[in-house]
Amino acid sequence: MARCWRTLRRRGEPTDVLIQDGVIHSMGTGLAAPEGTPVFEATGLLMHPGLINAHTHGHTGLAKGMGDKWTLELLLAAAPWIGGNRTTEDKKLTTLICAAEMVAKGCTAAYDLYYEFPLPTRDGLDAAASAYAEAGMRAVIAPMVADRTMYEAIPGLMDALPDALQAQVARLKMMPFQQTLSAIGEVLRHWRWSGQDILPAVAPTIPLHCADEFMCGCATLAREHGVGLHSHVGESKVQAVVGRRKYGKTLVAHLDGLGLLGPEFTAAHAVWLDDDDFRRMADHGASMAHNPGSNMRLGNGMFRLRQALDAGCNVGIGTDGASCADNQNMYEAMRYASMLSKVQTPDPRFWATSDEVYKAATVGSAKALGFKDLGAIAPGYKADIVFLDLGSINWIPHNWSTNQIVHTEDGGGVKHVMTGGRFIFKDGRHTTLDLAKLAVEAEAARARLEALNAEWAELYTKLEPVVASFCPAIAAQLSPQALPLRFACLNFDLSS
Secondary structure, eight states, rough: EEEEEEESSSSOOOEEEEEEETTTEEEEETTTOOTTTOOOEEEEEEEEOOOOOOOEEEGGGGGOEEEEEEEHHHHHHHHHHHSSSSSSSHHHHHHHHHHHHHTTTEEEEEEEEEESSSOOOHHHHHHHHHHHHHHOOEEEEEEEEEESHHHSSSHHHHHHHOHHHHHHHHGGOOOOOEEEEHHHHHHHTTTOOGGTTTEEEEEEEEEEOOOOOOOOHHHHHHHHHHHHEEEEEEEEEEEEHHHHHHSSSSSHHHHHTTTOTTTTTTEEEOOTOOOHHHHHHHHTTTTEEEEEHHHHTOOOOOHHHHHHHHHHHHEOOOOOOOOSSSSHHHHHHHHHHHHHHHTSSSSSSSSSOHHHHHHHIIIHHHHHHHHHHSSSSSSSSBEEEEETTTTGGGGGGGOHHHHHHHHTTTTTTEEEEETTTTTEEETTEEESSHHHHHHHHHHHHHHHHHHHHHHHHHHHHHHHHHHHHHHHHHTTTTTTTTGGGGGGGGGOTTOO
16 A cells, blocks of 8 residues: 555545556555555655556667767668677576666556567567566567568668678578468467466558568567567558559558458557548557657658547557666656657647647557556555655655656656556665676676677678668658658658
8 A cells, every 4th residue: 555646636635545466456545455455655755657668679778879960761771790609598688677777767668679680589579578577667569570680671771882881781581481471470479478468469560561461460469469469550651652642642641451450450650640640540440659859860750640639540659678778767768758849840739748648658559469458556456666755856846746756757766666556676776686696797798799799790881881872762762742742741851
């Protein structure tokens, strides 16, 4: 039982919360608890539901801070360098780094698109799941898969490479999609973590990187096993241009034609979606994962949060991976989401409110993950609760609870975190993890992988000038004449 501040109105009010079997049983002031119930006195703390990360990549924990001026396409080109030669132990370690940061910064559940090359494996995804279990988090873990490389997906890019580089890039060729689907099926059939709310899903990475037959095969597997389907859709301007050329329609319209949209589908980023795309997503009950930090970091643009919400879309908020957002801080992601909605127009009537952003990072993300009992502090919901210290400078003074959660909290005020009524972070320290040990293991892995991946680092330095010039040239071909006029409402220079 906890007595603390809960966000009810503009400013949280005192309340008691009774937790039974990891679930919130009842709430109220002066609440009576069964005899012998342990009481946790939380006076001076503000309580909010655990934040839920709608889109991240646990495999990127060991790649934190490795790149600077990266577009999405440069990040993909760097993937063999920053993520190659991982052991099963590395796969757990890299995920644990992300999970440890999320917990310390008030996040209790995440949708993780996890990448292994050349195929997803039971051992690798099991290692990622065990990391979330050790950290005390809930998660949805989706093997992220493709059957063609970026060099095959972007017309002309392979031909733009010198012959020697083409030969090296050919070593990165994906497995035939039938083998990949078989590997995913093996993972789904033997999943053993669902009892801990660590669920599987399927993630065909980017529509352009997947043949239609492969995308449909992924959707079939997801339906057969009753799990989610998650893809990066319209993340970069390059994707928007190539998608229009390839399919003669937007990426969302193409996915709709394939029958992939539905309540279990999540489109990550969704920067380059038009108004009709939003309506399609809303009509199918699909979700979007808004990753504002990554979208800015990679120069992809600004998701139109106001328009998506007004169209009736479910929107969650995510951090994206540590290699392209550099942290797993959901407070920062919320603040970015709020600010990006504001810089797109000087008219505040079209800005997202802090309450809308807070809702997206809790119940909106929960819906994207497929959880109906997460994202709120209410009877019947699981007791995943964050306790913020009202003595932290972020809360001096405490004027407006949700507004300050979005705009002033940065993770520094997190004092305790619980999942299912169990403290996984107490008095500013992890209760299930040894952070000092994690740091030592991470540094040893970093040094070893740096040596093992030196060849891939050298390849990236050769690919970088080609990709950095070729892909922006593709993106520059987007114009109001090339796409429907409704694209003109996007806040980009479409005349370039």
